[in-house]
Amino acid sequence: MLSIRNLHARVIEKPVLKGINLEIGTGEIHAIMGPNGSGKSTLASVLAGRDDYEVTDGEVIYMGQNLLDLEPEERAWAGMFLSFQYPVEIPGVKNIYLLKAAVNAIREHRGLPELKASEFLKLVREKLKVMQMDEAFLHRNVNEGFSGGEKKRNEILQMQLLEPTLALLDETDSGLDVDALRVVGEGINQMRSPERSVLLVTHYQRLLDIVKPDFVHVLAHGEIKLSGDHTLAEKLEREGYEGIEAA
Amino acid sequence: MSQQEIDQLVDQDYKYGFVTDIESDTLPPGLNEDVIREISTRKGEPEWLLEWRLEAYAKWLEMTPPEWAHLDYPPIDFQAISYFSAPKKQGDGPKSLDEVDPALIETYNKLGIPLEEQKMLAGVAVDAVFDSVSVVTTFKEKLHEAGVVFCPLSEAVHSHPELVKKFLGSVVPQNDNYYGALNSAVFSDGSFVYIPKGVRCPMELSTYFRINQQNTGQFERTLIVAEEGSYVSYLEGCTAPQRDENQLHAAVVELVAESDAEIKYSTVQNWFAGDDEGKGGIYNFVTKRGECRGDRAKISWTQLETGSAITWKYPSCVLKGADSVGEFYSVAVAGKKQQADTGTKMVHIGPRTRSTIISKGISTARGQNAYRGLVKVLPGAVDVRNFTQCDSLLIGDQCGAHTFPYVEAQEPSAHLEHEATTSKVSDDQLFYLRTRGMSEEDALNMVVNGFCKEVFQKLPMEFAVEAEALLGITLEGAVG
Numbered sequence A: 001m002l003s004i005r006n007l008h009a010r011v012i013e014k015p016v017l018k019g020i021n022l023e024i025g026t027g028e029i030h031a032i033m034g035p036n037g038s039g040k041s042t043l044a045s046v047l048a049g050r051d052d053y054e055v056t057d058g059e060v061i062y063m064g065q066n067l068l069d070l071e072p073e074e075r076a077w078a079g080m081f082l083s084f085q086y087p088v089e090i091p092g093v094k095n096i097y098l099l100k101a102a103v104n105a106i107r108e109h110r111g112l113p114e115l116k117a118s119e120f121l122k123l124v125r126e127k128l129k130v131m132q133m134d135e136a137f138l139h140r141n142v143n144e145g146f147s148g149g150e151k152k153r154n155e156i157l158q159m160q161l162l163e164p165t166l167a168l169l170d171e172t173d174s175g176l177d178v179d180a181l182r183v184v185g186e187g188i189n190q191m192r193s194p195e196r197s198v199l200l201v202t203h204y205q206r207l208l209d210i211v212k213p214d215f216v217h218v219l220a221h222g223e224i225k226l227s228g229d230h231t232l233a234e235k236l237e238r239e240g241y242e243g244i245e246a247a
Numbered sequence B: 001m002s003q004q005e006i007d008q009l010v011d012q013d014y015k016y017g018f019v020t021d022i023e024s025d026t027l028p029p030g031l032n033e034d035v036i037r038e039i040s041t042r043k044g045e046p047e048w049l050l051e052w053r054l055e056a057y058a059k060w061l062e063m064t065p066p067e068w069a070h071l072d073y074p075p076i077d078f079q080a081i082s083y084f085s086a087p088k089k090q091g092d093g094p095k096s097l098d099e100v101d102p103a104l105i106e107t108y109n110k111l112g113i114p115l116e117e118q119k120m121l122a123g124v125a126v127d128a129v130f131d132s133v134s135v136v137t138t139f140k141e142k143l144h145e146a147g148v149v150f151c152p153l154s155e156a157v158h159s160h161p162e163l164v165k166k167f168l169g170s171v172v173p174q175n176d177n178y179y180g181a182l183n184s185a186v187f188s189d190g191s192f193v194y195i196p197k198g199v200r201c202p203m204e205l206s207t208y209f210r211i212n213q214q215n216t217g218q219f220e221r222t223l224i225v226a227e228e229g230s231y232v233s234y235l236e237g238c239t240a241p242q243r244d245e246n247q248l249h250a251a252v253v254e255l256v257a258e259s260d261a262e263i264k265y266s267t268v269q270n271w272f273a274g275d276d277e278g279k280g281g282i283y284n285f286v287t288k289r290g291e292c293r294g295d296r297a298k299i300s301w302t303q304l305e306t307g308s309a310i311t312w313k314y315p316s317c318v319l320k321g322a323d324s325v326g327e328f329y330s331v332a333v334a335g336k337k338q339q340a341d342t343g344t345k346m347v348h349i350g351p352r353t354r355s356t357i358i359s360k361g362i363s364t365a366r367g368q369n370a371y372r373g374l375v376k377v378l379p380g381a382v383d384v385r386n387f388t389q390c391d392s393l394l395i396g397d398q399c400g401a402h403t404f405p406y407v408e409a410q411e412p413s414a415h416l417e418h419e420a421t422t423s424k425v426s427d428d429q430l431f432y433l434r435t436r437g438m439s440e441e442d443a444l445n446m447v448v449n450g451f452c453k454e455v456f457q458k459l460p461m462e463f464a465v466e467a468e469a470l471l472g473i474t475l476e477g478a479v480g
Helices: A040-048 A072-077 A095-108 A117-130 A134-137 A148-162 A178-189 A208-211 A228-238 A242-246 B005-015 B033-042 B047-064 B100-112 B115-121 B131-146 B153-159 B161-167 B176-185 B206-213 B427-434 B440-456 B461-475
Strands: A003-010 A014-024 A029-033 A056-061 A080-083 A089-092 A166-170 A197-204 A215-220 A223-228 B149-152 B191-195 B221-226 B230-235 B249-256 B261-267 B281-294 B298-305 B310-313 B315-318 B326-334 B339-348 B354-363 B368-377 B384-393 B399-411 B415-424
Touching: A003 A040, A014 A040, A014 A056, A014 A223, A014 B149, A029 A040, A029 A228, A040 A080, A072 A080, A072 A095, A072 B298, A072 B384, A080 A148, A080 B461, A089 A095, A089 B427, A089 B440, A095 A117, A095 A148, A095 B440, A134 A148, A148 A178, A148 B440, A178 A208, A178 B221, A197 B131, A197 B461, A215 A228, A215 B191, A215 B326, A215 B427, A223 B315, A228 A242, A228 B206, B033 B047, B033 B176, B047 B149, B047 B176, B100 B461, B153 B161, B153 B191, B153 B221, B161 B191, B161 B221, B161 B440, B176 B249, B221 B261, B221 B281, B249 B261, B249 B298, B249 B399, B261 B281, B261 B461, B281 B298, B281 B326, B298 B310, B298 B339, B298 B440, B298 B461, B315 B326, B315 B354, B326 B339, B326 B368, B326 B440, B339 B354, B354 B399, B354 B440, B368 B384, B384 B399, B399 B415, B427 B440, B440 B461
Parallel strands: A029 A197, A029 A215, A080 A166, A166 A197, B191 B221, B221 B249, B230 B261, B249 B281, B261 B298, B281 B310, B281 B315, B298 B326, B310 B339, B315 B339, B326 B354, B339 B368, B354 B384, B368 B399, B384 B415
Antiparallel strands: A003 A014, A003 A056, A215 A223, B149 B191
């Protein structure tokens, strides 16, 4: 589904990704772990199309297309979704308005008819239940005054509604208490399917206890230093990143 | 279609629009007493109104143009302007919509304007019997039954001379300001609205106005009187680009609200803004003021200003009656090389009077947007409250936002609050929305509409939707 080959990227002259190679097959869950500043979030941002980063070398093929040629919205239309580490506030815009606009924008590009207000409401209520969110969420301004946990739940709610083919989840577990972590984790698990792939970016193992990845990669200094199965995450939790960084 | 294309289109209409028979319909350029007499004669006005105009003219001659605004434009040659143009006759414009530039039609369609209205806006000659005419007749009957007077001011001068005489200039006196004085001397036409005691106007006058758009000329004069306990909602202007041949517009609007009366006045202004270099475009110098004369009266101004090269406009409320309320909700957009200096004045005279000011300024391209507001509390006006919020939104880095709030409180019990913010549409916001499948322009529209929401909520329902669409069209090409 996603093939990253020798990807190099920099931000204001400073190289951050220094030759990433990664193959993500359909239906697989990959976790990218690593210490702070290793380039994990940069990788997710570059894949979603944020233009703060300059790709200096390499290529990314997503379902047969050259991903780096696509605008962020085109990537979304093609089934990509990024859950933000720091979801952005949009003052004055109600959550429900954004959700509906997003769902219909993506439906339009999949050749599906626009959802009617009543159909949309039914769908969104279903998903709210999964995420254990109150309906009042719909009528608050996007991320404005949301707690850290509420913001992350809202991101996964969006993922549930948009049903991406490839989900990039950037530090979705950060800032969550134990209960919220479980809800968010279950929300991700519920989306597991043979047709859907997930790239989880995380610093800690705790989310991976709930969402079991098929592969774990360790990123340090802009390179993937080590890959393995989910037991690698456990090892890292015990031993820390130090040994790998030195390698 | 880009904003530039729309503007070019409006510009074309502006240059090549109506063909007017200059010899018979328009006075030659220039302003003097004889010109004013001629205007009055052609309009068949009574002697007292001519005298009133001449008085205003004499006062205007003594005055000088205001220079305090944050605006930059060359001096206006008032002798180069023609001050009288007879109303357009049918048959002067295009014969059908097929003859109208398709791009203009596209804009109308984007705004969701019905076909018959499109014809009127594009200046297409319409048959005497089309659907809307009967609608207008129905409206007229309904208003008549309620005792509401709603007609051109020039007609009211004859049908209700005592009312016009009593209220004209009673809120904005002839010598109030330079452009107001000019308007008083040469005003062309406008609306007259009179709501009798205890009457709630049976319809939003906007509904009527939309299908009965009149050619009010460049010196519009409107007078609205709401007697005790009455209510009226009035919308002027239109979201659709309109034809206009005059560069200088100097309008005066006067509102009078007696005890327990409420006037809601909404404006959507989308005149030609000039090109990207600031060439052409309307100079919009407007005086708008409402007086809450009775206790518990309420006047509310709501405006969306997207057009004009220069906007100089401060819809104000004079709160005389005890417990009366003034409100000002504004969205002003300055793009291209547009300049807007707009805001409000709230003058608190009566005790326990309250006012609210919500101003949203949006600047893009090389636009300059200034909020200028005065909150004045006179001695004796005890326990006054004002809340002012001015927010500025910048798109790009060549535009400007300025805030000039003035407070003159002469009463220690006054409770005045002021909040101001300036923000930029952030790349993070746009990126966030784009990853959710929205195009860059849709993302920008969503952010901007969120910014304006508090104001749009105050517009009559059907116009709130159009206002959002208009804002979208105005901002096309603002990013990327």
